Amino acid sequence: MELYTGLQRLTITRSNLQIIQARVFSKxxxxxxxxxxxxxxxxxxxxxxxxxxxxxxxxxxxxxFACGCEIRxxxxxxxxxxxxxxxxxxxxxxxYRKILLQDMNISSCDLPDISVSHSNLxxxxxxxxxxICNGSGSPLPEVDWPVNGLHSINAQENNTIHSINITLVNVxxxxxxxxxxxxxxxxxxxxxxxxxxxxxxxxxxxxxxxPERRHDTCIEFTVRGSPHPTLQWFYKDKEITxxxxxRPDMDVYQDYIEGCLTFKNPTHxxxxxxxxxxxxxxxxxxxxxxGHFLDKPFDVVTxxxxxxxxxEDTFGVSIAVGLAGFACVMxxxxxxxxxxxxxxxxxxxxxxxxxxxxxxxxxxxLHHVNHGIISPCTLDAGPDAVVIGMTRIPVIENPQYFRxxxxxNKPTTYVQHIKRRDIILKRELGEGAFGKVFxxxxxxxxxxxxxxxxxxxxxxxxxxxxxxxxQREAELLxxxxxxxxxxxxxxxxxxxxxIMVFEYMKHGDLxxxxxxxxxxxxxxxxxxxxxxxxxxGLSQMLHIASQIAAGMIxxxxxxxxxxxxxxxxxxxxxxxxxKIGDFGMSRDIYSTDYYRVGGHTMLPIRWMPPESIxxxxxxxxxxxxxxxxxxxxxxxxxxxxxxxxxxxxxxECITQGRVLERPRLCPKEVYDxxxxxxxxxxxxxxxxxxIQKMLFTxxxxxxxxxxxxG
Numbered sequence: 001m002e003l004y005t006g007l008q009r010l011t012i013t014r015s016n017l018q019i020i021q022a023r024v025f026s027k028x029x030x031x032x033x034x035x036x037x038x039x040x041x042x043x044x045x046x047x048x049x050x051x052x053x054x055x056x057x058x059x060x061x062x063x064x065f066a067c068g069c070e071i072r073x074x075x076x077x078x079x080x081x082x083x084x085x086x087x088x089x090x091x092x093x094x095x096y097r098k099i100l101l102q103d104m105n106i107s108s109c110d111l112p113d114i115s116v117s118h119s120n121l122x123x124x125x126x127x128x129x130x131x132i133c134n135g136s137g138s139p140l141p142e143v144d145w146p147v148n149g150l151h152s153i154n155a156q157e158n159n160t161i162h163s164i165n166i167t168l169v170n171v172x173x174x175x176x177x178x179x180x181x182x183x184x185x186x187x188x189x190x191x192x193x194x195x196x197x198x199x200x201x202x203x204x205x206x207x208x209x210x211p212e213r214r215h216d217t218c219i220e221f222t223v224r225g226s227p228h229p230t231l232q233w234f235y236k237d238k239e240i241t242x243x244x245x246x247r248p249d250m251d252v253y254q255d256y257i258e259g260c261l262t263f264k265n266p267t268h269x270x271x272x273x274x275x276x277x278x279x280x281x282x283x284x285x286x287x288x289x290x291g292h293f294l295d296k297p298f299d300v301v302t303x304x305x306x307x308x309x310x311x312e313d314t315f316g317v318s319i320a321v322g323l324a325g326f327a328c329v330m331x332x333x334x335x336x337x338x339x340x341x342x343x344x345x346x347x348x349x350x351x352x353x354x355x356x357x358x359x360x361x362x363x364x365x366l367h368h369v370n371h372g373i374i375s376p377c378t379l380d381a382g383p384d385a386v387v388i389g390m391t392r393i394p395v396i397e398n399p400q401y402f403r404x405x406x407x408x409n410k411p412t413t414y415v416q417h418i419k420r421r422d423i424i425l426k427r428e429l430g431e432g433a434f435g436k437v438f439x440x441x442x443x444x445x446x447x448x449x450x451x452x453x454x455x456x457x458x459x460x461x462x463x464x465x466x467x468x469x470x471q472r473e474a475e476l477l478x479x480x481x482x483x484x485x486x487x488x489x490x491x492x493x494x495x496x497x498x499i500m501v502f503e504y505m506k507h508g509d510l511x512x513x514x515x516x517x518x519x520x521x522x523x524x525x526x527x528x529x530x531x532x533x534x535x536x537g538l539s540q541m542l543h544i545a546s547q548i549a550a551g552m553i554x555x556x557x558x559x560x561x562x563x564x565x566x567x568x569x570x571x572x573x574x575x576x577x578x579k580i581g582d583f584g585m586s587r588d589i590y591s592t593d594y595y596r597v598g599g600h601t602m603l604p605i606r607w608m609p610p611e612s613i614x615x616x617x618x619x620x621x622x623x624x625x626x627x628x629x630x631x632x633x634x635x636x637x638x639x640x641x642x643x644x645x646x647x648x649x650x651x652e653c654i655t656q657g658r659v660l661e662r663p664r665l666c667p668k669e670v671y672d673x674x675x676x677x678x679x680x681x682x683x684x685x686x687x688x689x690x691i692q693k694m695l696f697t698x699x700x701x702x703x704x705x706x707x708x709x710g
Contacts, residue, residue, distance in 0.1 A: 055082075548630060673691060
């Protein structure tokens with residue numbers, strides 16, 4: 001099976017198949033359908049065969065299993081309705097008597113119970129901490145702490161068959177907010193329990209950059225500390241207070257505080273040293289940066305002083321005196337010449353007037369220098385411009401990528417480079433703050449096709465910082481490869497503009513698609529309104545939602561928090577294929593979906609849970625909340641959430657615990673799923689894998705017809 005990595009459907013029937021190894025499908029992550037019916041010699045199966053698969057259907061008709069604890073997991077799956085098993089009649093052989101699997105009664109055979117000594121552990125960096133995990137049940141489970149990615153030293157394990165201690169010594173700040181998970185495994189299945197590890201450590205100033213000249217000049221900073229430190233800025237030994245002209249803007253994520261000390265139209269009076277002080281109960285960190293905004297008017301540059309011998313100094317003074325005397329003589333001669341010839345104007349000039357004409361001044365170098373100082377420049381390359389989903393947008397940085405995307409211990413990401421001559425632009429698709437998006441033809445991209453239609457994203461004004469962001473984004477997108485994430489092909493960097501090449505999704509963003517296939521969609525023919533065909537039904541809506549859920553499961557497996565999940569940021573291709581990913585145009589096209597904070601940060605508050613709005617806390621659970629809103633969008637054919645309320649009213653509603661009402665055409669089971677996504681406590685929200693299973697269960701009742709697009 002290792003050779004068939006892209007396999008999605010597998011059928012083995014009427015064969016001599018007897019045994020299936022536990023890890024046989026480890027190289028087939030896309031496998032969704034397995035048919036093992038009518039294999040008379042297949043008498044047992046292990047749940048571990050299917051552990052890492054997201055099965056839509058598993059067919060086992062006319063397979064008679066040996067009754068026993070080994071297939072108890074199958075009985076549980078059938079009871080829960082997983083993988084379509086509830087609609088099948090499954091049998092097992094009990095002392096040469098065939099009985100229904102659902103009637104099998106096996107004693108002392110069930111899923112293990114599990115418990116941990118702490119649900120939360122708070123320690124100071126460098127401390128030692130122990131957590132205990134107990135597993136019980138029959139059969140007695142094996143207990144383990146899988147700790148991949150943990151930086152702290154795993155000093156000792158006291159492992160018995162049903163209990164295990166994990167001791168961490170010299171706990172590292174890099175393990176702050178790490179989720180320690182313990183598993184209990186037996187022949188029936190696996191259960192787990194988690195411990196949230198919080199590490200407190202003194203603050204450190206990770207970055208403090210000299211300001212760049214812009215409309216709103218910014219001293220960028222990044223501070224790390226747990227608990228979050230308080231920040232103070234000092235200039236000339238006085239604390240800086242928030243004013244119209246100087247203000248600190250910051251965003252908080254986990255144990256990082258990032259932002260800017262922003263200046264509005266600074267002058268030479270603002271030049272000087274700026275000190276940032278970060279304080280929490282464990283310590284204080286300070287750092288100073290020099291801010292140079294403008295030169296003083298008519299400032300004389302003082303030459304560098306050098307040490308000379310006394311006789312050399314005397315010689316220099318003599319030369320200076322001589323030159324000064326010569327200059328005086330020349331001035332006297334020039335004055336006499338002007339007096340003598342100036343009024344007669346032999347050469348047709350009017351004395352010295354032409355020297356101060358406006359035309360001369362407009363072309364002077366000084367004019368250009370001054371103009372350059374105030375040239376417009378956006379803040380897109382600043383600390384708020386990062387990769388979220390498939391694009392750089394002015395929201396909040398995703399630390400999962402920027403913190404760990406350049407880990408020296410991980411292999412280098414190789415981004416595919418595409419020659420500019422292979423890209424033929426056809427037409428413009430849209431424009432965002434970063435640049436433009438074009439439909440293009442790309443040659444030599446596929447070994448099976450001469451040319452392909454692609455979407456090309458250009459980067460305008462490629463400053464050094466923007467180029468670095470471009471490279472980091474390309475590396476991220478190269479690593480994010482999934483059937484429900486918009487495919488990234490590579491970059492073109494031989495010349496400007498810099499280009500990113502994505503697959504072309506014919507039907508554009510999902511929000512527009514929903515509106516075009518809803519009951520209120522109208523088109524004009526000869527100036528008269530005409531109802532469109534192809535209204536989406538329940539099966540298509542569930543199909544759309546399940547594909548977005550599959551993409552989210554993948555992002556969560558990569559420890560990637562999206563932060564801006566919405567239908568506007570999903571794209572639709574042929575055959576109702578839906579993928580997560582956009583090209584940054586949604587902040588311009590759907591500007592009313594965003595709430596502007598602090599001048600340039602834009603937050604999609606209508607899709608955000610209370611903890612994200614109040615504390616800027618973003619997690620996989622906050623993405624689940626957003627998915628609930630996506631479900632609401634799908635079943636309202638693309639309406640804006642809380643469309644009847646202003647942004648400040650939306651914030652009040654969400655933080656006070658109100659939720660969106662059930663859409664008119666939405667089944668109760670789907671609305672219950674939305675409510676499960678909108679639980680106030682993040683840990684009480686549905687898991688995205690469970691959501692996908694529920695969607696699959698609902699889809700079984702209604703076949704999916706994909707012919708609405710032709």
